[in-house]
Structures are given as structure tokens and as C-alpha cells.
Amino acid sequence: MAVRTVGIALNGVTGRMGYRQHLVRSILAIRDQGGLRLDDGTVLMPEPLLVGRNPAKLKEIAQRHDLARWTTDLDAALADPTIEVYFDTQVTSARVAALRRAIAAGKHVYTEKPISETPEEAVELARLASAAGVRNGVVADKLYLPGILKLKRLLDGGFFGRVLSVRGEFGYWVFEGDWQPAQRPSWNYRTADGGGIVVDMFCHWSYLLEELFGRVSAVTARATTHIPTRWDENGEAYQATADDAAYAIFELPDGVIAQVNSSWCVRVHRDELVEFQVDGTEGSAVAGLRECVVQHRSMTPKPVWNPDLPATEDFRAQWQRVPDNAEFDNGFKVQWAEFLRHVVAEDPARAPFRHDFMAGARGVQLARLGLLSSAQGRRLDVPELAR
Template sequence: MAERIGIIMNGVTGRMGLNQHLVRSILQLRAEGGVLLSDGRRLMPDPILVGRNPQKLEAISRQHGGLRWSTDLDACLANPEDAIYFDSGLTGMRETGVLRAIEHGKHVYCEKPLSTTADSAARLAAAADAAEVRHGVVQDKLFLPGIRKLRRLVNSGYFGRILSIRGEFGYWVFEGDWGLPAQRPSWNYRKEEDGGIILDMFAHWRYVLDHTFAPVEAVSCLGATHIPTRVDEAGKTYDCTADDAAYGTFLLKGGIIAQFNSSWTTRVYRDELLTIHVDGTEASAIAGLRECRVQHRVNTPRPVWNPDIANPISFRDSWTDVPDNMEFGNAFKVQWEMYLKAVAEGKPFPHDFWDGARGVQLAELALQSWEEKRWMQVPPIAPIKAAH
């Protein structure tokens, strides 16, 4: 019989908290009979849904078989039967909720960005360390099939010396007019509500670069608010005060140069919403969310620049797919399994609050770089974990 572990899930009325964390992770783990531990035991997650809207909570509970729910976070934190506090609510409210959970001795797991400032994120990490609770931050991109294949190539030495990395992320988020609702909530475009693509996405780029290639040592960034007004959920036009695009360059340890374009104002002409192109002395690769393709030095064509004739080379033909060679589960679910195992078995969790703080730090430095029009060095917050 599986052992129960109670999880306080704060913020599940939001899109990410509901779809990725509750439905596709925790409820899926329950449907599979729980998490298998290294000693053969099974751990069964038992969530309680927490939020401010009782109607939404009750509806979600009813839809998924009568899950526990509450609007009283203090009462939930005081319940010793629930060992974990998970937060996917508003970033600006996260520090308060997580500190309260730590004070009650809860293990803590959070969406990224961990907080709105690097100082705040470091305070959370230090508090969790002092309380000796397991702490973790969501770093879902590391568990996507395409990125996992890319890391497999890096670890094998396939590229030789890595020279550069180019990332393209984004899509066109509808402005909310013409009768077409936006795909993202309006707060994403309000700086006063902690919106902005730099705070949202640079935390991702930090852990992808740190854990797949090499630690980030410096950043230069130019942000933009390309669309000045949008229409909110109530049909009202509002001024956009946060960045909707960012053009970042990163210097990694060992002299690797990485460039990432992040945009909610671009129309997609690539295979996936995220692509990462890596060039090395021996080979290159391009990875998306699921696929990864490579071209080795021996298969590289020899183009010659001649604009007076039609291009004679079909460049994509000399790239080959990296095989799966394994089953890939939902990225959020895979990391939830890792975290629950770490809690149950008392083992270190690699993607902890210090990792989350580094992501917030990079976003903060990128915003400062944009404002001051200069390169920013990235000082250490805590020892960088080795790429794995």
C-alpha cells in the first residue's frame, strides 16, 4: 500500500498550476499508483487545493473527483499531516507564502521565477537551508526531450569545443482586439504586476545554460515594449508597461557565446516555439522541445557564396535526427517525481532555491544592462552545481 504525502498546492486556479502541476503531474502520479521509491515503497501524493476563489476551487475539486480544497492558507500550513507547500501563484506574493510555510516546517517547491528580486530569492534559499527543509524550484525545460538529447550530446563530447549557442523563443501573442483573445494574461504586460518577458524567461535561460553547457559569467541585454497597448480580459484597452521582447547575449565559462531572442511579438518560422542551435569545432546541433538534429564535421557541406545562381545545396538534408532511445515523460511530472523522492528519501534535490535565485539574478542583471546600456558581470550567489 502506498504511503500518503500531503501537498498544499497554492495557485492551482491559474493555467500553469492547474494544467501542468495538478492535472498532468500530481493527478497523473496518483493514477499511476504513486511514486516508486528506491527501496520499493510507493509514495502517494494527496493534494489540497488552496486559493482565494472558492467557486473556482470547488469546481476544480469536483471535476477531478472531490479533491480537498481550502481558502484558508494559515489553517493548511498549520496542519502537520501535509508535509509539502507548493506555490505557483503570483510571483510578488511568493516570498510571504513560502516563508510562512518554512516557519511551519514544510518542505517547499515553487514555480519560477522564485521571487521578484535576487535578494528576495536568496533570503528564501537561506531560510530553507536554515530550517533544513527540502527546497526546489521548477526547471521544466531541463526535462524536455529535445534538451535532454542536447545534454546527452554535450556530456559525450560530441561537439568538440563548443563555440556558440543561439536560442530563439516565442510567438505572436494576440493583442486582444479583432475578437481574438490573448493567449497570455494581461498582467504579463504590466511591470507593476511583475510582468515582462525578461523576468519570465531569463530564469529559464539561466538554468538551461548553467546545467547544459557552462555557468553564465556575463550578460548584455536589450529589451523592448513593441506593442504599446493591449486589450485585457474585461475587454478594456490598457497601456503595456512591461517588456514583451528581449535580445540577450551571454558569456559562459570557457568563452562560449550564447544569444537568446525572447519575444511575444514574433511570428513563428521554425519547427518549434523554442529552438537552440549549438555550434562546435566537431559538430553542430539544433534542438527544440522534443526533437534534436545534428550535423557532424564529416557531413558538413562546403557552400560557396554566389548570389548570382540558385542555391545548389539543400542544407537540411545533411542533418540527422538524434533518436529517443528512451521514453520521455511530461517534463513537469518528471521533476515532481524527483522532488517527491528527495523529500521521502532525505536526499539532496539538485534544482533548489539557490538555483532559482541564480535565475532571478540573471533577469535582474539583464534589466539593469538594458537600462544602463552595458555588459553586466554575473557574480556567484552560491556554488554552481556541475552540469549533469
Template sequence: MTGTDTRTLRIAMNGVTGRMGHRQHLVRSVLALREQGGLDLGDGTRLWPEPLLVGRDAGRLRALAGRYGLEHWTTDLDAALADPAVGVYFDAQITSAREDALRKAVAAGKHVYCEKPTALDPGGATDLYERARKAGVRHGVVQDKLFLPGIRKLKRLVDEGFFGRILSVRGEFGYWVFEGDRRPAQRPSWNYREEDEGITSDMFPHWEYVLTGLFGPIRSVQAHRATHIPRRWDERGKPYEARADDAVYAVLELESGAVAQLNSSWAVRVHRDELLEFQVDGTEGSAVAGLRHCRVQHRSVTPRPVWDPDVPAAGDFRAQWQEVPDDGPSENAFKAQWELFLRHVALGGPWPHDLLAGARGVRLAQLARISAKEGRRMRVTGS
């Protein structure tokens, strides 16, 4: 695609042979932007993203490029970062490989965008932010949950004061990940082999930006981690010891005084409407939000249940809640944030989802791990 009204931006995309990098970031975000003719910058020009696929397996990269009609791929990360045509580096690799690659990209003067967690520990995550800030490159971390329709509805209710004073938040996330012996696992075996790659490291960076973004700063965290399924089978059918936690149960106090209880598990069978749900209770109303839906019950229509275990429940409690309507059509959450980041790269302006925000998520995950190990509540803010 050429023309005086078109600006091409080459993006080195590392880790797109993995499930998340392939489906959400390459296909449903960058390629989806190309299908719609690029990104309208609002000033008469369109930004045309040109992906350069980066990875370790030449065969998989070649097949992926051929599948989508892409010209550019390489197994040489250093060469990709040395290419002056590359303006942005994106990373969706395993966490242990991400930090070093991002450092190289920042040193090469590339704008960087990456999956979370941004590093294995808060020191490394903060160092990445400082390097990017000093280099003057634009930087971002994926915070896709904030762009989900259900969470956006919940944010709207908070902003409009629907809840009154918020008392509590209860979050349930997870599903059953098969062990891999009788049925294939839905997650790669590397997720379970190393202690630092468990569900706490994976999900607490999400919970940090969701809680902070919707309800304000977190004051403290107390957590309990578990490896409920200690033996699993890898992609070749060989058994291995699962060292990573597959569940974490936590209580977090917010600066507002509200209490958040979050259960995250890959060893739970789903009995809820969506794989992720939050219930928010306030003095004036309550809401239950998932990935797409959000239902509310205002104080004025709250029923008056009376506890009597000897009498069947008089009504359908779920039917007493009202669906929050959509503001309009919604698109893929990853694509929505990609659009904002690319617009930020092209035009500048405020951008809250940066590497400093990513470092806060890594820090909360570390504090949760320490809390679980030492059996004590950990201070989060102001420490």
C-alpha cells in the same frame, strides 16, 4: 488508496486555478502520478500524493476539486500551512505573491517546491534559500526545460563530447501573443501590467539553468528590452497600457568562452520547427534542439557552401542534418521533475534544483534588466 506499502503525502497546491498550475502541475504531474498508482520509492513502498487545493476563489476551487474528484480545498493559506498532515507546499501563484507565501511555508516547517521566478529580486530569492536551509526543509524550484526530450538529447551530446570545443549557442523562443482586441490573448493581462512581470523576468531564470546546466557558468550578459505592443486589451475587453517588456534580446558570454545569443519575444511570428530552439555550434559538430527534436551535423559530413547570391542554392540544407534518436519513451517534463522532487522529499540525497538555483535565475534576470537600462555589459559570476 491505503495499505502498509503506501505512504500518503499531502501537498498544499497554491495557484492551480491558473493555466500552468492547473494543466502542468495538477493534472499532468500530481494527478498523473495518482493514475499510475503513486510513486515507487524503490524500497517496497509507494508515495501517494494527496493534493490540497489552495487559492483565493472558492467557486473555482470547488469546481476544480469536483472535476477531478478531490476532497480537499481551501481559501485559507494559513490554515493549510498549520495542518500537520500537509508535508509539502507548492506555489504557482503570480510572482508578487509567491515570496511571502513561501516564507510562511518554510516557517511552518513544510518542504517547498515552486515555480520560477522564486521572488521579485535576488535579495528576496536568496533570503528564501537561507530560510529553507536554516529550517532544514527540502526545497526545489521548477526547471522543466532540462527535462524536455530535445534538451535531454542536447545534454547527452555535450556529455559525450560530440561538439568538440563549443563556440556558440543561439536560442530563439517565442510566438505572437494577440493583443486581446480582435482575438483573445493567450496570456493573462497581469503579465503585461507591471514592469517586473515581463518576459525578462519570466524567461531569464529559464535561460540561466539551461545555459549553466548544459554549457557551464555564465560570465556576462548584455541585453536590450522592448515593449513592442504598448496597448493591449484585458479579459473584459478593456484597453490598458502594457508596461512590461514583451521582448528581450541578449548576448551572454560563458566562462568557457562560448557566446550565447538569446532572443525571447511574445511579439514574433514563428518560422521554425518548434516554439523554442537552440542551435549549438562546435569545432566537431553542430546541433539544433527544440522541445522534442534534436538534429545534428558532424564535421565529417558538413557541406562546403560557397557564397554566390546569383546562383540558386544547390541543396536542401535542412535535409543534410540527422535526427538524434530517443533513448526511450519520454514523459511530461513537469511530471519528471515532480517525481524527482517527491523522491528527494521522501528519501533525501543530492538535489541540484533548489532555491539557491532559483536565486541564480532571479539574479540573471535582474542583471539583464540593469544591462538594458544602463546600456552596458554586466558581470555575472564572481561579482
């Protein structure tokens, strides 16, 4: 059995997402399962090189997982001929420069979202990657959630008939940091550091809506900072300059309207932290992180509005749970496997990777237009991006 090693420079693994989801639950998990078996029987084995700014943290992570290679020198990592893939999960403000260097070094590039701070930078990265002939991708983890995969199964099977609308609710209460520590780093609430829920979440809503229903053609949004003062990791008060909630209407093909609320200032009264309700002429579904429930047209009750009497119906009990019918692996790991297969394929069309840099650019574009819509108080069309 032939083994094909792929060297991967992972930049930003000392951060929570880079360490937990990308290193431990993806790259190391693929190694632990014996690698990825390709169609020709070859086993693809990822070999990580940890990259970051803090040598003490890098060394500790490497020792914890028995990894031999780490460095604080990005240029040295990119000059290493054993490295084929560069992955970036740094703060957004540092991402574009590092991706440019990786592309110039001829490395295939994979990155967390948002790919950049502006759509112009994102399109430039896509152009550079295309000109250099390197394969490129952006993380789109929400598409691999079990609940969303079940929703996609329903859409592909024609369950809804004609889709009418989508309603999404995402968020939870992030503590201010004064009397309980915040669950998110303080940079998320400072515009200068790349924070804000629009920049964070509209990139997700872009690829998710596009994959399920089609590309967003127009957006109307209201972004706001509900909590202006928070406390950082050292217990110091600071002014929150970035938006912590956004309320948006996205227009989709065939007249489908999506309303999506995103908030770090909402207390959860849902079954899951994110839920999408899709209504169609033949049926409806509510999908979360893991579960999905449906109500078909033939089984839809006839509620009657009567505010003078208490409700007697258990509305939640009138829905049916969609069975798993499959094994659901970690979404980050599944997408890593797809990208690595794409990287080593002689013909990339035979192992396609849909979420390339242009898809990432559309996410950044939607976030910027969402902020502009909020600032101007009007509906904005989402034009086609030209490479």
C-alpha cells in the same frame, strides 16, 4: 507493499499552469499510475490539498477530479500536520510571503519560477529554508523537454568537441487582444503585476545554460516593448509597461557565447517554438521542444556564397535526426517525482535535487541584471551569490 502518503498543499491551482501542468499532468498523473515506487519497495502516494482564493473554482476543480480537500485558508493548510510539502504557483508578487509562512511552518517547499521579484528576497528564502532544515526546489521544466534531453546526451557524449557558441530563438506572436483574444493574460504586460519577458524567460535561460554549459558569467541585453498598447480580458485597452521582447548575449565558461532572442512579437518560421543551435569544432545540433538534429564535422557540406545564383542546396536535408532512444514523460511530472523522492529520502544526498532555492535566486539575479544591462546600455558581470 507499504504505501507512504505525502500531503501536498498546492497553492494557485485555479491558474492555467497550476491546474494543467502541476495538478492534472503531474500530481494526479502520479496517483493514476499507482504512485512512485521507492528503492526499498515503498510506494509514495501524493495527496493534494487545493489552496486558492476563489472557493467556487476550488470546489469545481475538486469535484471534477473527485478530490476531497480544498481551502481558501493558507494558514490552516500550513497548520495541517498531514501536509509535508507546500507548492506555490501564484503570481510572483504573492509568492515570497507565502513561502516564508510555509518555511516557518516547517514544510518542505517547491515553487514555480521566478521564486521572487528580487535576488535579495530569493537568497533570503534560501537562507531561511536552510536554517529551518526544510528541503526546497524550483521548477526547471525546460531541462526535461525531449529535445533538450537529446542535446544533453550529445554534450555528455562529447559529440561537439569544443563547444563554440549557442544561438537560441524563443517566441511567437501574442495577439494584441483587439481583434483576436491574446494567448497570454494581460498581467504579463504590466510591470507592476510582475510581467515582462525578461523576468519570465531569463530565469529559464539561467538554469538551462548552467546545466548544459556552465553558469553565466556576464550578460549584455536589450529589452524593449515593441507593442505599447494591448487589450485585456474585458476588451479594454491598456498601456503595456513591461518588456515584450529581449535580445541577449550570455557569456559562459571556456569562452562559449550564447545569443538568445526572446519575443512575444515574432511570427514563427522555425520547426518549433523554441530552438537552440549549438556549434562545436566536431559538430553542430539544433534542439527544439521535442526534436534534435545534428550535422557532424565529417558530413558538413561546403556551401559557397554566391548571391547571383539561386540556392540549389536543401540545407535542412543535410542534417540527421537524433533518435528518441527513450520514453519521454511530461517534464513537470518528472521533476515532481524527483522532488518528492528528495523530500522523503533519509539521506537527501542519495536523492539529490539540483534546482534548489539558490538556483532559483541565480535565475532572478540574471533577469534583474538583464534589465539593468538594457537600461544602462552596457555589459554586466554576473557575480557569485552568497547565501
